[in-house]
Amino acid sequence: MSTSAPRTATVTDRLVAANRVYAAGFTDPGMGARPVLRVAVVACMDARLDLHAALGLQLGDCHTIRNAGGVVTDDTIRSLTISQRALGTRSVALIHHTGCGLQTLTEEFRHELELEVGQRPAWAVEAFRDVDQDVRQSMQRVRTSPFLPHTDDVRGFVFDVTTGLLREIAPNS
Numbered sequence: 001m002s003t004s005a006p007r008t009a010t011v012t013d014r015l016v017a018a019n020r021v022y023a024a025g026f027t028d029p030g031m032g033a034r035p036v037l038r039v040a041v042v043a044c045m046d047a048r049l050d051l052h053a054a055l056g057l058q059l060g061d062c063h064t065i066r067n068a069g070g071v072v073t074d075d076t077i078r079s080l081t082i083s084q085r086a087l088g089t090r091s092v093a094l095i096h097h098t099g100c101g102l103q104t105l106t107e108e109f110r111h112e113l114e115l116e117v118g119q120r121p122a123w124a125v126e127a128f129r130d131v132d133q134d135v136r137q138s139m140q141r142v143r144t145s146p147f148l149p150h151t152d153d154v155r156g157f158v159f160d161v162t163t164g165l166l167r168e169i170a171p172n173s
Contacts, residue, residue: 031060033087039063040083042138043095044070048161051095063089069102070095071126071134072141081147091153094138098160102127131158135169143171 040063043051051057051064063083065076072094083089105127114120128134135156143151157166 029059035060035062035083035087035089037061037091038089039091039093040065040080040089041093041095042066042070042072042076042080042142043159044068044097044100046097046100046161049095049097049159054159054164054166055093063087069100069126069128069134070097070138071102071128072138073123073126077141077145077147080142080145084148084150090150092142092151092155094135094142094154094156095166096131096135096138096156096158098131098158098162100128100131103129103131132169136172139169139171 037057039061041051041055041057042065043049045066045068052059052061055062063079065079065083067073067076080089080092102125105125107125107127109125109127110121128137135158139154139156142148142154145151154171156169156171158169159166
């Protein structure tokens with residue numbers, strides 16, 4: 001007979017339970033993996049950004065690529081390349097936001113991790129101070145990638161987490 005205390009439910013347990021409820025009423029939408037609107041949205045992983053609601057998107061409309069800061073990294077280019085070349089997207093919308101946590105970090109974060117775990121991360125933090133300039137840098141990285149055949153419709157925005165509005169950022173000339 002086991003004398004161990006009952007396991008406390010975790011957040012993941014809650015998510016799995018919610019999935020069972022979702023799946024009970026789920027109907028296969030019968031759609032393919034190609035986004036209907038042929039757009040890929042690159043955005044920050046911040047929990048305050050409900051991209052589908054903010055952009056009026058429905059299931060199947062877009063590819064959504066999220067990471068810390070919404071910055072365009074090598075892995076973002078990898079995902080965009082697959083999105084464009086294998087799944088037909090043609091437009092890219094980049095969405096950063098006000099009050100981003102990456103504005104409070106520096107590359108020192110990597111050094112601190114190295115000291116703590118004994119190994120330097122292979123990735124850059126990609127911290128920034130000026131959100132508008134970081135959007136411009138991300139647009140430039142997409143527009144100049146040799147792997148992306150569709151770079152004529154690349155636009156960047158800053159989402160205001162207090163008003164819900166997007167502000168478009170003009171690219172560098």
